[in-house]
């Protein structure tokens with residue numbers, strides 16, 4: 001029998017991966033600011049996870065990184081002259097701006113877009129809306145190229161609908177799939193799409209975080225649901241707990257994860273947990289399979305342990321036998337309280353029956369765990385056949401990309417290196433080759449010249 005599957009498309013870490021403390025409200029990003037990074041190790045750690053999932057039988061894709069440093073943005077901000085002069089001036093006059101246009105943050109593809117599978121949309125196509133990521137300057141420049149990469153990866157307009165990002169303004173702050181989860185009995189049937197927002201832009205009577213920004217608004221979520229033509233009874237909107245945001249939960253995927261008929265979340269994740277459960281159950285309706293809620297009590301695992309370990313920033317994956325596997329970062333194993341909770345969870349009678357640990361330290365040090373690194377796309381067999389095949393992970397692509405990383409990437413980068421014109425050249429050469437490996441066509445600005 002042919003049935004729909006859920007593919008994971010991971011962001012390949014770009015050659016300028018570095019720690020610049022750019023994300024106020026993201027504790028790891030702030031804590032590791034100015035530490036040296038290792039782009040080569042970062043890219044390889046990501047590839048190991050992708051390959052392991054492909055080996056387990058999951059469909060695994062790769063989304064290309066963006067061109068960084070992004071010279072067109074520096075020029076738009078008034079820096080002039082040769083590329084070398086632009087970089088030198090930026091380092092001298094505005095080093096944080098240079099760091100922002102050099103960030104490899106597109107690796108966290110959970111923020112690339114919101115995706116609605118064809119079973120949920122009125123026209124029966126898979127819908128993509130790149131996230132405007134407007135709350136952080138370094139991320140707000142991602143969406144135009146993200147849109148091009150998604151089009152080159154999912155090219156068939158009969159099956160894939162690509163929307164433009166929402167207006168780039170705080171009122172429509174959109175962080176993509178990091179705040180979106182889909183529940184379903186199987187990937188090919190009508191799902192329930194859960195949109196989680198940090199605040200309402202226009203309804204100021206709703207609570208807001210006090211310390212850190214709420215990056216994602218209710219109004220953005222509603223706009224995406226409209227654009228994707230979801231049936232209103234299968235779209236649920238829930239507010240994040242502002243206290244969780246103030247404790248460092250800058251995206252909901254740091255404190256909750258859903259898959260199939262399971263919602264695994266922390267007691268303090270949502271402003272009104274009872275309402276979240278009631279709304280999801282109403283939308284779920286009468287089905288053969290029950291919707292499971294696995295709620296982790298604050299007394300057992302605190303919010304600060306969630307932020308430190310990234311327990312919930314895990315990938316919850318359905319195995320062929322119906323059980324689910326949780327893909328967690330090494331930090332979960334290193335936190336005694338969290339690890340012992342997980343052992344108890346595995347012994348309970350829930351669909352979550354297996355845990356696998358991955359070393360993603362390079363990404364984790366910027367606040368990006370396993371779930372941040374992937375964009376989920378549920379696909380029917382004919383949609384999967386229409387995906388650009390060169391982007392799908394297998395033995396050969398794994399070897400090719402490892403060699404490509406080995407050839408082009410540095411193993412140490414600090415902020416001052418970002419103005420090195422050789423780094424720009426190395427990155428462009430690497431990406432030029434990558435567009436051939438992944439058969440993406442010419443999508444970068446430097447390739448248009």
Ligand SMILES: N=C(N)NCCC[C@H](NC(=O)CCC(=O)O)C(=O)O
Pocket residue numbers: 018019020021022023026029030103105108110111136139178250251253254366367368369371372373
């Ligand atoms: N939770 C999900 N889905 N994604 C995690 C994104 C991490 C990213 N960090 C950064 O952008 C740090 C970059 C720096 O500081 O150099 C962010 O805050 O947007």
